[in-house]
Amino acid sequence: MNTETTAGQASHRAGTIAVLGRPNVGKSTLVNAMVGAKVSIVSPRPQTTRHRMLGIATFPEGQLLLVDTPGIHGQQKRAMNRMMNRAARGAVEGVDAAMLVIEAGRWTDDDALAYKALRDAGVPCILVINKVDKVTDKAALLPFIAEVTAGREFSAVYPLSALKKRGLDGLVKTLLEHVPEAPPSHDEDEITDRSERFLAGELVREQLMLRLGDELPYSATVEIEKFELDGEMLRIAAVIWVEREGQKPIVIGKGGERMKAISTSARHGMENLFGRKVFLETWCRVREGWSDDEAALRRFGYSD
Secondary structure, three states: OOOEOOOOOEOOEEEEEEEEOOOOOOHHHHHHHHHOOOOOOOOOOOOOOOOOEEEEEEEOOEEEEEEEOOOOOOOOOOHHHHHHHHHHHHOOOOOOEEEEEEEOOEOOHHHHHHHHHHHHHOOOEEEEEEOHHHOOOHHHHHHHHHHHHOOOOOOEEEEOEOOOOEOHHHHHHHHHHOOOEOOOOOOOOOOOOOOHHHHHHHHHHHHHHHHHOOOOOOOEEEEEEEEEEEOOEEEEEEEEEEOOHHHHHHHHOHHHHHHHHHHHHHHHHHHHHHOOEEEEEEEEEEOOOHHHOHHHHHHOOOOO
């Protein structure tokens, strides 16, 4: 590809990259690392990402629109799982290239499912082998790479650590080579196309995943009922929805301690992200079976 203008100066490139992979391989951590800011919430729990998220990564040489997706998985027992799978598969439509993110040393049926989705879409695919910092025997990486790439088509392969932000420079350079010469579509200070209201709800949900992932892995979601600017302060009201009455005490905790901890940490995250003081109120309510009800899912902001 020609990366020079007729004047002999480096051209600017811009385009869209889908980020696919099974749950919990570090897709959101990678997107956040490339953007240089937190646009997707992260936790050790699979399927923390439930929505298609756009991360805008701007570099001197170009701009990459990174489409972070829910993890592709074979089990689709509930409407939410089916909707997340459709969102992930739909993310490859119209993109310039895609990254398949896998975990170093581990290839599963769900990895193969994600690769098939990219192969069927016919887009150039870069293999990203994440979490290499957790591999003690680095010599084992080469045979693993050989095994994964055998019989599969990848434009390039990059072992890296998104968490440690190691190995990103080469990946960024290759991704920019896969997008066309074009001006940036977003200002350099933009990091996502999602609203602050949406991001506020995600920051509350992140705390639920971090603190209650074992007890309420997928039975809770968050709805922002109020998002108002009052002078220099944001006033936000968030509702944590659960599926059964018996789950409310789990969220609230003894004497409201858990709810207070969730709210405090989420508020700190909002203040860091929005750059202003936040007054956050939270409640917990019940809507039975919301995760298997497409109408409820759409009300809570889920889409495919």
